[in-house]
Amino acid sequence: MHNNLYGILQIISIGLGLLFMTVSLIIKLRVRREDELRFDELQDDFIITVSVIQSSSDNMKGV
Amino acid sequence: MQVLAGLLIDDRYRVDKKLGEGGMSSVYKVFDTRLKKIWAMKFIEVNDISGGMTEASVLRNLEHPLLPRVVDVGHFETGEGRYIYIVMDFIEGRNLEEVLREEGSISEEQCVFWIMDILEALKYLHSQSPPVIYRDMKPGNIMLTRDGKLKIIDFGIAREKKVGRVSDTVALGTRGYAAPEQFGGRGQSDERTDIYCLGATMYHLVTGKSPCEPPYRMYPVRHVKPGLSENIEKIILIATKSDPNKRFQSCQEMIDAIKSKDMAVDGKRILRLYISNILMLLGILLLISTIPLGLFSRRAIADEYDYYLNQSVITSAYSDRIGLITEAIRKNPSKLTGYEYLADLFAEDKIFSESEEMLILRLWEDCGSSRLTKDDRSILSYRIGMLYWLYYSYGRDSELNIKQSISWFQEASKSQIEEYRNIANIYYLIGIFHRDVADKTDIEGDVYLEYFANLEKLISLVTSDHYKNYEEQIEIASFVEKSIESYYEDFIYAGVVEERVANLLESIKNI
Numbered sequence: 253m254h255n256n257l258y259g260i261l262q263i264i265s266i267g268l269g270l271l272f273m274t275v276s277l278i279i280k281l282r283v284r285r286e287d288e289l290r291f292d293e294l295q296d297d298f299i300i301t302v303s304v305i306q307s308s309s310d311n312m313k314g315v
Numbered sequence: 316m317q318v319l320a321g322l323l324i325d326d327r328y329r330v331d332k333k334l335g336e337g338g339m340s341s342v343y344k345v346f347d348t349r350l351k352k353i354w355a356m357k358f359i360e361v362n363d364i365s366g367g368m369t370e371a372s373v374l375r376n377l378e379h380p381l382l383p384r385v386v387d388v389g390h391f392e393t394g395e396g397r398y399i400y401i402v403m404d405f406i407e408g409r410n411l412e413e414v415l416r417e418e419g420s421i422s423e424e425q426c427v428f429w430i431m432d433i434l435e436a437l438k439y440l441h442s443q444s445p446p447v448i449y450r451d452m453k454p455g456n457i458m459l460t461r462d463g464k465l466k467i468i469d470f471g472i473a474r475e476k477k478v479g480r481v482s483d484t485v486a487l488g489t490r491g492y493a494a495p496e497q498f499g500g501r502g503q504s505d506e507r508t509d510i511y512c513l514g515a516t517m518y519h520l521v522t523g524k525s526p527c528e529p530p531y532r533m534y535p536v537r538h539v540k541p542g543l544s545e546n547i548e549k550i551i552l553i554a555t556k557s558d559p560n561k562r563f564q565s566c567q568e569m570i571d572a573i574k575s576k577d578m579a580v581d582g583k584r585i586l587r588l589y590i591s592n593i594l595m596l597l598g599i600l601l602l603i604s605t606i607p608l609g610l611f612s613r614r615a616i617a618d619e620y621d622y623y624l625n626q627s628v629i630t631s632a633y634s635d636r637i638g639l640i641t642e643a644i645r646k647n648p649s650k651l652t653g654y655e656y657l658a659d660l661f662a663e664d665k666i667f668s669e670s671e672e673m674l675i676l677r678l679w680e681d682c683g684s685s686r687l688t689k690d691d692r693s694i695l696s697y698r699i700g701m702l703y704w705l706y707y708s709y710g711r712d713s714e715l716n717i718k719q720s721i722s723w724f725q726e727a728s729k730s731q732i733e734e735y736r737n738i739a740n741i742y743y744l745i746g747i748f749h750r751d752v753a754d755k756t757d758i759e760g761d762v763y764l765e766y767f768a769n770l771e772k773l774i775s776l777v778t779s780d781h782y783k784n785y786e787e788q789i790e791i792a793s794f795v796e797k798s799i800e801s802y803y804e805d806f807i808y809a810g811v812v813e814e815r816v817a818n819l820l821e822s823i824k825n826i
Contacts, residue, residue: 258612262605269601276594279587284541286584 319343319358324391324400328356342469344405354386355405357469358398364390371401377447381436381467406466411454411520420523420540423547427573430517432465433457437513438566441506448504452512453492454519491527492516495557507559510569514554514562521547545584546573620647624656636660637674648682651691658698662786667706675699693730697739700724704742705790713794714749721746734781741773760809763802767811770795774822792823 320343322330331344334355345356371388378384387402415421421429433452440447451469458466494511496504515526515533522539526532533555536548550573556562563569623643627636640660644653657678661671679699687695700723707716724746727739748766752758776782777791799806799816806816 258608258615262608262612265601265605265608269598269605272594272598272601274598276591276598279591279594283584283587283591 319398322393323348324356325389328354328400328402330356345402347402353405354402355383357401357403359401360396360398362397364397364399371399374401374403377440377443379436379439381432381465382439383466383468404466406458406460406468408458408460408466410468411457411459411516414459415454415519415523421520423521423543426517426520427547429457429465429520430513431570431573433467433513434566434570436467437506437509438570441509441566446506448506449509450497450504450512451492452509452516454516457516491525492519494559496559505559506565507562510554510562510566511556511559513569514551517547517551518555521551616647619643620650620653624653627656627660633660641674641678644678644682648678649686649688651687651694654678654687654695655698658695658702661702662706665706665786667702671702672707675702689729690731693727693732693735693739696723697727697730697735700727700739700742701787704746705787713797717746717749721750738773738776741769741776744769745773758805763805763809764811766798766802767806767809767815770798771815771819774819778822778826788826792826796820796823 319330319341320332324330324345327347327349328345329348331346331353334342334344336342340357340359342355342357345354346352347354371385374383374385375388383403383406385401385403388400389402390397390399392398409417411421437449437452440449449467452467456467456469458468460466492512492515494504494508496508518533518536519525521543522536524539533551536551537543537545550569553572554562554569563572620643623639623646627639627643630636630639637657637660640653640656644657647653654675657675661667661675679695684692700720703720703723704716707719721743724739724743727735728743730736730739745766748762748769752762752766773791774795777788782788799820803816807813
């Protein structure tokens with residue numbers, strides 16, 4: 253009787269554990285994907301290429 | 316710039332060690348011999364004294380908790396050059412660049428807290444008439460005092476905004492933090508220049524990545540550090556736009572943006588990540604929980620197994636005993652004890668019936684042959700072989716018994732356990748003799764010699780101290796006695812001396 257109960261609980265635990273971990277990974281991947289999409293949109297506008305600025309900064313006087 | 320340490324300036328300031336150095340200036344720790352106080356003194360090497368008083372004139376009129384207090388300004392000449400000096404508060408602590416180097420990136424909350432203070436200071440500077448543009452905001456120019464307060468230092472390139480000027484005449488700033496317009500030809504630096512520098516500073520603070528080091532790029536901060544909020548990412552992105560018109564237009568606008576609901580932390584994203592983490596944690600906990608559950612399960616199986624076997628001992632009805640032992644075996648088919656209980660029960664009445672044979676063969680096929688370890692399997696094979704040899708169709712055909720047992724002893728003779736391997740091998744060889752040789756007439760003498768030798772070994776093994784089963788000893792002794800009786804002449808003819816036969820019979824009588 254107890255043996256059956258523990259066996260059933262074990263199967264439920266493994267099933268739920270794997271389910272939760274899978275859902276968690278899916279959520280993480282979706283958030284990451286959304287971040288990448290947003291990054292692509294923002295990239296052109298926001299990436300400041302300092303090396304480009306550098307080319308015009310030879311006469312720059314630092315402090 | 317020449318070494319100034321050790322000089323006494325204006326018969327008042329004794330120059331001590333150097334605190335820092337820039338392109339056009341150096342900062343020294345000095346001792347005020349008149350007030351007996353330590354100050355920081357900035358020396359700016361200039362060609363023209365009046366033209367080099369920018370920083371001094373900027374700082375002299377300012378008063379803000381985040382700005383250093385200027386207590387004296389002057390100039391002097393040495394043989395090697397002309398210098399302007401500015402005497403300021405000596406600020407003990409570390410600059411934020413040192414903090415970053417020693418402790419890594421700053422938490423978002425701490426960064427926002429500091430930036431709000433700095434924005435207030437910049438707002439104060441920009442509110443001057445004309446506005447003062449700091450132009451050199453970077454972690455290295457922000458001091459963190461020992462009591463946790465910030466001070467903005469180094470006004471070496473600060474300038475007053477010139478009304479009507481279209482661009483800066485000289486490119487000044489720190490590469491990486493400087494706004495595009497500071498490089499000349501892209502418009503005059505204004506309040507929005509400080510916004511850009513502050514954005515680049517925020518980038519460095521929260522990511523730990525300096526914009527003036529490779530790869531010389533500022534990515535959206537969450538690409539570098541995913542744990543940051545969307546709010547701070549947007550603030551930095553807007554503050555560091557190349558086009559000043561797309562940046563925050565004033566410090567107040569940036570302050571409002573940091574505080575506003577529109578720029579609030581991306582709650583949905585954080586909630587999803589939070590749920591994801593919780594689910595991952597739960598999943599791991601559930602998987603870990605299967606370990607104790609498995610142990611409980613095994614313990615429960617062991618308890619039930621023992622219970623059924625114990626009940627089989629105290630129960631009197633034969634069919635009930637069979638049922639209990641079978642149930643125990645089905646609970647844990649990988650344990651040998653249940654099978655041994657069954658073999659013992661079958662041997663009790665000295666009859667290994669056909670129904671018993673069917674039952675044990677079914678259990679063997681269902682689980683015994685696959686679930687038992689190799690050693691346990693050979694022990695069970697030996698037990699089944701003995702059931703056939705001694706009790707199968709008892710009293711009807713002993714030759715059939717022996718032949719039925721051969722395959723089981725053959726299996727048992729593969730045992731790793733020497734005790735079982737030896738005796739099973741002897742039973743197997745004796746069985747082979749009875750199957751292949753016994754009925755034939757033209758047998759070579761060596762075969763009988765070998766058979767007799769096996770009978771001797773068998774008696775020797777069953778009479779040894781560790782052979783406990785007395786009933787089996789009796790049955791085997793009877794078998795050997797009958798064999799001697801049947802093949803006595805063949806043994807003598809094959810060369811077995813009578814003395815050996817007599818000795819074997821004597822051993823049998825002693826059992």
